[in-house]
Amino acid sequence: MKKQMKFKILIFCIGIIFFTNCTNISTNVEQKPLSKSQESIQVVENQETKDQEIETPKVEDQKVQDQEAETPKAEDKKVQDQKAETPKVEDQKNQDQAQKTENQQSKNQDSTISNEQKSWWFKRNKEHLPPGAQQEINITDFDTYYLGNTKEKVLYLTFDEGYENGYTSRILDILKENEVQAAFFVTQPYVEQNQELVQRMIEEGHVVGNHSITHPNLTTLSDEEVIHEIQGLATYYEEVMGHPIDPFFRPPSGFYSQRTLKLTQEAGYKTIFWSMAYKDWVVDDQPGKEAAYQHVLENHHSGAIILLHAISKSNTEALDEILKELKQQSYQFKSLYDLP
Numbered sequence: 001m002k003k004q005m006k007f008k009i010l011i012f013c014i015g016i017i018f019f020t021n022c023t024n025i026s027t028n029v030e031q032k033p034l035s036k037s038q039e040s041i042q043v044v045e046n047q048e049t050k051d052q053e054i055e056t057p058k059v060e061d062q063k064v065q066d067q068e069a070e071t072p073k074a075e076d077k078k079v080q081d082q083k084a085e086t087p088k089v090e091d092q093k094n095q096d097q098a099q100k101t102e103n104q105q106s107k108n109q110d111s112t113i114s115n116e117q118k119s120w121w122f123k124r125n126k127e128h129l130p131p132g133a134q135q136e137i138n139i140t141d142f143d144t145y146y147l148g149n150t151k152e153k154v155l156y157l158t159f160d161e162g163y164e165n166g167y168t169s170r171i172l173d174i175l176k177e178n179e180v181q182a183a184f185f186v187t188q189p190y191v192e193q194n195q196e197l198v199q200r201m202i203e204e205g206h207v208v209g210n211h212s213i214t215h216p217n218l219t220t221l222s223d224e225e226v227i228h229e230i231q232g233l234a235t236y237y238e239e240v241m242g243h244p245i246d247p248f249f250r251p252p253s254g255f256y257s258q259r260t261l262k263l264t265q266e267a268g269y270k271t272i273f274w275s276m277a278y279k280d281w282v283v284d285d286q287p288g289k290e291a292a293y294q295h296v297l298e299n300h301h302s303g304a305i306i307l308l309h310a311i312s313k314s315n316t317e318a319l320d321e322i323l324k325e326l327k328q329q330s331y332q333f334k335s336l337y338d339l340p
Helices: 002-030 036-108 168-177 188-193 195-203 223-241 258-266 289-299 313-328
Strands: 154-161 183-186 207-210 270-272 304-309
Touching: 154 168, 168 195, 168 313, 183 188, 183 195, 188 195, 188 223, 195 207, 195 223, 207 223, 223 258, 258 270, 289 313, 304 313
Parallel strands: 154 183, 154 304, 183 207
Antiparallel strands: none
C-alpha cells in the first residue's frame, strides 16, 4: 500500500515536471529573438507603416488646404478682374461719349467763326446819301444787306410783325391803293393768330419774310437752336399757309454775329438789316403822325431799306402821305427779290 502511494506521488511529480518544461519551451519559442536581417526588415516595415500613417493625413490635409487656398484666390481673381474691367469699360464709354460730344460740337460750331454779339447800327446823314454802318464784319460774305441798289432812286419798304396791334389791315389797304410792294417779317405766333392777314399779304404780292419762331437773341443759342428758330417757322408757315415762306430773314432786335449770319446763309436765306429806322415800336409812346412823316422825308436815300413797325399808330397814320411824297420825288419801290 505504501509502495503504491509512493509510486503515485512519483508519477504526479514527473507529470508536474513535464508540464512545466512544456510551458517553458512554448514561451521560448514565441519569444525567440529575431535575427539582424529580420530585425532590419521589421524596422523598415514598421517605419513604412508609420510613414503611411503620417503622410496620408498630410497629403489629404495639403490637398484640402490647397483647394481651400485656390478657391478663394480664383474667386478673388474673378472679382478683381470684374472690378477692374467694370471701371475700364465705364471709363471707355465715358471717353467715347465725351469724344463724340466734342466732335459734334466741333462739327456744329466752326471755331474759326466768331460768335461775338453785335447789334446792328448805322449812321444817318442830312445829304440823303447812303449811311455808313458797322464795318467789323464784312456782311456781304454772308448774303447780308442793309442797302439795295444805291445807283438808282429805288427804295425797299419793310415792316416787322412780332404781333398784331390792329393796324396791318389798314397798312395793306394803303399799299394797295398806292401800288407799292413791301416785305413783312413775321414770327410764328403772328402767323398762328393772323392767317387771314398773312394770306392777304401773299395774294397782294408782298414778300413774307422769316423773323424766327419766338424772336430770341440768336447769338445766345446753339447752332441747332438757331436753325430750329429759322427752319421751324418755315416748316410751320408752309404747313398752314400752303406756300413756302420767302427766303429773307431779319435777325430779331438786330442782334447777330458771324456765326448766326453764316448759319442763316447756310439755311438758304438772305439776311436783311436796314438803313432807315427810328423808335416807333413803343405802342404807349408813339411820336405822332408828323414825326413819322418827317423821319422818312429827312432820311430817305437811294437804295434805302426802310424798317417800320406795323404796330405803330404813327406809321400807319403817316404812311399814305409818305408813299405819295416819295413817288413825287421819283422814287420807285422795289421788292427784296430785286436786291442786287
